[in-house]
Amino acid sequence: MRTFVHGAAVWDVACPQRPSRVAGVTMAGFRVRDLDALRMVPHPAVTLLLEFGAGSPVMDCAGGRQQRGSVVAGPGIGSGGAVWARGENIECVQIRLSPVIARAVLGASPADLDGIVIALDDLWGREASRIRERLGETPSWADRFALTDASLARRHEAGPPVDPEVAWAWHRIVGDRGLVRVDDLAAELGWSRKRLWSRFRSQLGLPPKRAVKLVRFDHAAHRLVAGEAAARVAADTGYVDQSHLHRDVKAFTGATPATVAAEPFLAVDDLAWAGPAAG
Structure with missing residues (x-):
């Protein structure tokens, strides 16, 4: 794990030692003691955030809406400066899913996520809680990445491919x-x-x-x-x-x-x- 320092931002960052078994999946681990109003800049991937730390990230969205904990958002999250993240004592695995595989992994079309952030519990139900619990019980980042990757691979294999x-x-x-x-x-x-x-x-x-x-x-x-x-x-x-x-x-x-x-x-x-x- 390495430390990222940029202005007032100080984050610990972990990276997998090997690529995902699923083409189109990249991930990173973050430990952030104090996350203060981070602008979510649009990115050409579906964003999946699996949190498991003592704190809980908060997504402040347009119209005063908020999402806490593990979330998923479609390509272009934060367009127009509409989404900001904050929180304390955050530990999470962030996954970027190519839109080409997102439908299979998520079990829903990315079109249902257009411009919004939704709680992962609403999409995966009890499975989201089980993943959070297992990540919290796993002692190393290498094992957390392996656990996450295995879960994503299972879902990808069972899901429908795009044309x-x-x-x-x-x-x-x-x-x-x-x-x-x-x-x-x-x-x-x-x-x-x-x-x-x-x-x-x-x-x-x-x-x-x-x-x-x-x-x-x-x-x-x-x-x-x-x-x-x-x-x-x-x-x-x-x-x-x-x-x-x-x-x-x-x-x-x-x-x-x-x-x-x-x-x-x-x-x-x-x-x-x-x-x-x-x-």
């Missing part, structure tokens, strides 16, 4: 870092734009055009965190100009590019998610 054409379209978007036109994807598949939109939205939880924008934003945001100038980032990541980048960042986060560049939620990625991204 191979939909999986191909997602991987193409991720591989091209959002620099692909939806019309071109549909043409390469031999599908109509309407058919691609419908299948993609129902199986992955977001329409293809938003997926393109989200993947492009994610790539640009991490380059901003790395210290690159906004004008250079805009030019290299497919934005018309710096103003276009500014509008997109504002829409996704509710903040300016300069503010996003200092977000610990993004800065921790090089430590916590150093392995292959969930594609």
Whole structure:
């Protein structure tokens, strides 16, 4: 376990020693004594948070709604700056699920999670409590990751796969870092734009055009965190100009590019998610 320090943020971070047995799963462990108003920056994956510590994370969502404890959220959690996390004495395993496998692992379509955060108990029932108890009884991070991975693998094997054409379209978007036109994807598949939109939205939880924008934003945001100038980032990541980048960042986060560049939620990625991204 290593310590991440970024401004006022001080977190202990653990990483698995080997990749998940399920392609499209990445995970990290966090121990946070005092989490104070962390902006959840949208990410192109389904987020699954399994908490087991003495404290309990709190998600403050739009409209004054709150979720406590283990939660799950669809791709793009926190759009518009709508979700903030806080809490004390938090210990958790955070999992990023590629939308391609999320339906099988969760037992529900990511489309049911569009723009919202829900309690894992509401989705998995008693199983969520059992996982929490077992994680709390497990002494090492290596064993916690193994336990979590085994549970995810069982659910994945039992769940329905997405259409191979939909999986191909997602991987193409991720591989091209959002620099692909939806019309071109549909043409390469031999599908109509309407058919691609419908299948993609129902199986992955977001329409293809938003997926393109989200993947492009994610790539640009991490380059901003790395210290690159906004004008250079805009030019290299497919934005018309710096103003276009500014509008997109504002829409996704509710903040300016300069503010996003200092977000610990993004800065921790090089430590916590150093392995292959969930594609």
